[in-house]
Amino acid sequence: MAATAVRRVPAKASRSPKKANSRSPAFNAQTFLDSAGLRRTVRQFWPKETLFAQGDPANSVIYIQEGGVRLTVVNETGKEAVVAILGAGDFFGEGCLAGQSVCMATATAVAPTTVLVIEKKEMSRMLHTEHEFSDRFISHMLTRNIHVEEDLIDQLFNSSEKRLARTLLLLARYGEKGQPPATPLKISQETLAEMIGTTRSRVNFFMNKFRKLGFIEYNGEIHVNNSLLSVVLHD
Amino acid sequence: MAATAVRRVPAKASRSPKKANSRSPAFNAQTFLDSAGLRRTVRQFWPKETLFAQGDPANSVIYIQEGGVRLTVVNETGKEAVVAILGAGDFFGEGCLAGQSVCMATATAVAPTTVLVIEKKEMSRMLHTEHEFSDRFISHMLTRNIHVEEDLIDQLFNSSEKRLARTLLLLARYGEKGQPPATPLKISQETLAEMIGTTRSRVNFFMNKFRKLGFIEYNGEIHVNNSLLSVVLHD
DNA sequence: TCCAAACTGTTCAATATTGAACAGTTTTCA
DNA sequence: TGAAAACTGTTCAATATTGAACAGTTTGGA
Numbered sequence: 001m002a003a004t005a006v007r008r009v010p011a012k013a014s015r016s017p018k019k020a021n022s023r024s025p026a027f028n029a030q031t032f033l034d035s036a037g038l039r040r041t042v043r044q045f046w047p048k049e050t051l052f053a054q055g056d057p058a059n060s061v062i063y064i065q066e067g068g069v070r071l072t073v074v075n076e077t078g079k080e081a082v083v084a085i086l087g088a089g090d091f092f093g094e095g096c097l098a099g100q101s102v103c104m105a106t107a108t109a110v111a112p113t114t115v116l117v118i119e120k121k122e123m124s125r126m127l128h129t130e131h132e133f134s135d136r137f138i139s140h141m142l143t144r145n146i147h148v149e150e151d152l153i154d155q156l157f158n159s160s161e162k163r164l165a166r167t168l169l170l171l172a173r174y175g176e177k178g179q180p181p182a183t184p185l186k187i188s189q190e191t192l193a194e195m196i197g198t199t200r201s202r203v204n205f206f207m208n209k210f211r212k213l214g215f216i217e218y219n220g221e222i223h224v225n226n227s228l229l230s231v232v233l234h235d
Numbered sequence: 236m237a238a239t240a241v242r243r244v245p246a247k248a249s250r251s252p253k254k255a256n257s258r259s260p261a262f263n264a265q266t267f268l269d270s271a272g273l274r275r276t277v278r279q280f281w282p283k284e285t286l287f288a289q290g291d292p293a294n295s296v297i298y299i300q301e302g303g304v305r306l307t308v309v310n311e312t313g314k315e316a317v318v319a320i321l322g323a324g325d326f327f328g329e330g331c332l333a334g335q336s337v338c339m340a341t342a343t344a345v346a347p348t349t350v351l352v353i354e355k356k357e358m359s360r361m362l363h364t365e366h367e368f369s370d371r372f373i374s375h376m377l378t379r380n381i382h383v384e385e386d387l388i389d390q391l392f393n394s395s396e397k398r399l400a401r402t403l404l405l406l407a408r409y410g411e412k413g414q415p416p417a418t419p420l421k422i423s424q425e426t427l428a429e430m431i432g433t434t435r436s437r438v439n440f441f442m443n444k445f446r447k448l449g450f451i452e453y454n455g456e457i458h459v460n461n462s463l464l465s466v467v468l469h470d
Numbered sequence: 471t472c473c474a475a476a477c478t479g480t481t482c483a484a485t486a487t488t489g490a491a492c493a494g495t496t497t498t499c500a
Numbered sequence: 501t502g503a504a505a506a507c508t509g510t511t512c513a514a515t516a517t518t519g520a521a522c523a524g525t526t527t528g529g530a
Contacts, residue, residue: 394486395486395487396486433487433488434488434489436487436489436490437486437487437488455496
């Protein structure tokens, strides 16, 4: 949420950061949809804008062309959890294809964001008729699955200290919204707490501990050193 | 693991319990593969037999025709976690399609089990050429995704007491390996602890609490009453 | 430039969880 | 049938986590 970026118009998608390297050859759904002559809806959002909210009717799949989106869930007591931070090249909202009728999460832009909205019906048809698209989608689902399963295992095995360390390493490696590697991180302790399922109090405690031990540096921006790995790996 | 079932020969798949109702019309991969004239490998396992172990090379997708399979993961310290219990009609091992080269979990039969082993290469081809199969697979992936995400949210939000209550309700509803609803449960406190990410000590504590309050009954077999829901729902 | 909102640093008592121990019970299988 | 293995019941001290409070700092935007 860099102040200077807030009012910048999202540029035409020109690169596919984050997971682009795991997908070859480069794929541009925009171009693809154009060439396939299919109906498409393009929408743009500013940081903090809501793409849709938990409980809304679910009838479209979203493809992120550019930018970043955070998915959050709130429970009955109002506690909030961040379940994913997605970047360009990611799909979400696929739940509706499996019959989910309402959105299970709230999607909020974390950067100037351009998305393609693909209606459920159209999505189904494309999965049948367009092989490249179908491959891309299945690959996305598999990757996502692996990732969520890793998060679950992380929760099952690890203390909040290790979970924080792991989350920081992942964010520093991949970038919060698909920036080049080794980007300084901008993320609040509150959000970190929501991501790893603990309290800000705990996050603050560990952040200071990590800083004292030289595993991270921060004031505003967070720099994660590789030495933080020792926290995750230590017996 | 009912003693009397241990040596029973798995019958030819005739029903598709568990999630079968969410899939219409009924689908039999065996028949399908036969009719499609594709190469298939059928294998059978007894309870406690290992289908494959964490770390093994991963190059096939498995489809459970009959029976049940438990997926577990161990971490460096030897702690074990149960990440899924699957039944007839479920796929697993799809990670290899996304480039995962080793098995991330150990798969162990929990009932007499018959599976189809589909090689990665063949799987890819079928996803392109066979629409019904492709639909089925995508639907499976979506359902699985939703389920794992729910587990993750459960971990992020809930105390171990609520997680235990939720897990018991799910097991009682769906059956550990796809039996008809309202089946008495046979599952150890140790396993429950591994599923919800806590200690047996804690599970025992809550089981006795639930029993005292009349939410469950058990001695050997566990009967879950609907009143247990109040634990999950309570503020 | 200045206020309000958002974020960080810090403290602490109340509560939850772990992990290990030991005895009693049930199940498995030679 | 009998011994070993697996499971349950119970206890408890050590440790981890929560949740709330309050003050100081930074940031966004009128």
